[in-house]
Amino acid sequence: MKLVVNIPTYNEKENIESCIKNVLAQAKNLKGLDLEILVSDSHSPDGTGEIVKKISRTNPKVHYLDVKERGLGVGIVKGHRYAIDKLKADILAQMDGDLSHDPVTLPQMISFINQGYDLVNGSRMIKGGKNLLGWHRRLFTRGSALFCKLSWGTFKLTEYTNSYRVFTRGLFQKIDFSKVPWKSKTYIIQPAFLYAAIEAGAKIKEVPITFQDRKKGYSKAKIVAYTFDVLRFGIRVRLEKSATFIKFLIVGTMSYFVNAVLLGLLFRGQIYSLKVLPGPILSFLPLGGMAAKISIITLDRLFIASVIAAEVSIIFNFFWHENWTFKNREHKGSIFLRLFKFNSSSIISPIIQVVSIQVFFHVLHLSEQIGLAVGVIVGLFVNYAINILWIWKAHPRPAK
Numbered sequence: 001m002k003l004v005v006n007i008p009t010y011n012e013k014e015n016i017e018s019c020i021k022n023v024l025a026q027a028k029n030l031k032g033l034d035l036e037i038l039v040s041d042s043h044s045p046d047g048t049g050e051i052v053k054k055i056s057r058t059n060p061k062v063h064y065l066d067v068k069e070r071g072l073g074v075g076i077v078k079g080h081r082y083a084i085d086k087l088k089a090d091i092l093a094q095m096d097g098d099l100s101h102d103p104v105t106l107p108q109m110i111s112f113i114n115q116g117y118d119l120v121n122g123s124r125m126i127k128g129g130k131n132l133l134g135w136h137r138r139l140f141t142r143g144s145a146l147f148c149k150l151s152w153g154t155f156k157l158t159e160y161t162n163s164y165r166v167f168t169r170g171l172f173q174k175i176d177f178s179k180v181p182w183k184s185k186t187y188i189i190q191p192a193f194l195y196a197a198i199e200a201g202a203k204i205k206e207v208p209i210t211f212q213d214r215k216k217g218y219s220k221a222k223i224v225a226y227t228f229d230v231l232r233f234g235i236r237v238r239l240e241k242s243a244t245f246i247k248f249l250i251v252g253t254m255s256y257f258v259n260a261v262l263l264g265l266l267f268r269g270q271i272y273s274l275k276v277l278p279g280p281i282l283s284f285l286p287l288g289g290m291a292a293k294i295s296i297i298t299l300d301r302l303f304i305a306s307v308i309a310a311e312v313s314i315i316f317n318f319f320w321h322e323n324w325t326f327k328n329r330e331h332k333g334s335i336f337l338r339l340f341k342f343n344s345s346s347i348i349s350p351i352i353q354v355v356s357i358q359v360f361f362h363v364l365h366l367s368e369q370i371g372l373a374v375g376v377i378v379g380l381f382v383n384y385a386i387n388i389l390w391i392w393k394a395h396p397r398p399a400k
């Protein structure tokens with residue numbers, strides 16, 4: 001198994017040699033792994049490239065890649081691609097080249113990859129982690145993390161804007177980079193890559209790290225522009241997520257109309273109060289007393305019509321969710337199993353409505369109409385949750 005540690009650099013001549021040395025020193029703690037380093041440099045004018053090339057001439061474990069263009073994302077993405085294609089890496093790691101990230105954490109991070117995690121995220125914000133930057137940078141880190149949590153809905157993840165990560169080749173290859181703004185001049189690649197990993201279904205583990213302030217060289221971070229990018233990215237994610245929910249509501253409304261029209265035609269030959277057929281489609285079925293009974297249920301025209309209309313509307317609903325609302329989510333297993341799950345979960349909403357009406361009327365002594373309205377809304381969210389957690393489970397499928 002080969003681990004390639006990708007170190008993106010721009011003007012790091014004072015740091016890069018020590019950084020490489022510190023990473024290589026971890027080889028003894030990474031038994032069974034072939035550790036190599038790739039410096040993916042944006043053609044630094046300060047001579048970072050010459051230093052790395054000189055080291056790589058005597059040490060075959062150290063590689064230099066000139067990615068030419070500026071941008072942390074360019075260094076990261078082109079670096080990992082090179083590590084996979086040319087260096088045949090199985091595990092990919094990335095860290096800053098200014099000694100802010102301590103390679104002593106690498107063995108622990110790798111151990112989680114060996115336990116089956118797809119991505120290990122170095123965090124300054126879990127127990128044991130430290131952020132030794134100045135107050136305004138700490139504020140940015142915390143503020144961005146809170147904003148990402150809220151806009152992405154990922155409350156278990158604590159760290160979003162740090163680069164120190166380890167992940168599998170398989171995960172990297174699953175990521176849809178057309179949706180990742182990796183050519184940006186800010187560091188938006190850091191949260192955007194993490195989000196893409198979540199979307200690709202990555203199993204993620206966070207480990208505490210200490211983030212040292214750089215001692216030498218200068219910062220290339222553009223914090224104001226980066227903040228705007230984090231905000232813009234979060235809003236985009238939120239809108240995309242809401243788009244699914246809006247589609248869910250549209251399909252729900254449409255299936256109500258399917259249900260209503262069909263009930264009208266089967267039972268009366270009408271669409272609402274508009275007469276369209278000479279008589280009910282189910283005119284051959286009796287109404288009331290003449291019909292067969294099963295305990296308290298009368299199997300008359302109204303009952304049969306409402307069951308057929310409800311079932312057709314459920315199938316209509318399912319068809320649109322399958323091919324539109326949840327199109328990009330995982331469609332595992334047989335379509336009939338999903339249809340069965342959808343069918344059986346459709347009963348939950350009316351149950352919630354009935355319970356809510358009872359509670360509002362009898363317990364809270366409020367109008368049954370309020371109970372119904374609350375029940376409908378709660379039922380809607382419960383149904384949505386069931387759909388995304390049970391039926392079209394897990395993560396969107398990466399676009400082809």
Ligand SMILES: Nc1nc2c(ncn2[C@@H]2O[C@H](COP(=O)(O)OP(=O)(O)OP(=O)(O)O)[C@@H](O)[C@H]2O)c(=O)[nH]1
Pocket residue numbers: 007008009010011012040041042067069070071072074075076095096097098100213214218219220221
């Ligand atoms: N390949 C490449 N790497 C970059 C570029 N800009 C920054 N980097 C590297 O990305 C890492 C993080 O950049 P830093 O300037 O340290 O940003 P920061 O860690 O947020 O800020 P400070 O630590 O305060 O300087 C460092 O290794 C930089 O050399 C770039 O345009 N291309």
Ligand SMILES: [Mg+2]
Pocket residue numbers: 096098100214
């Ligand atoms: Mg730094």
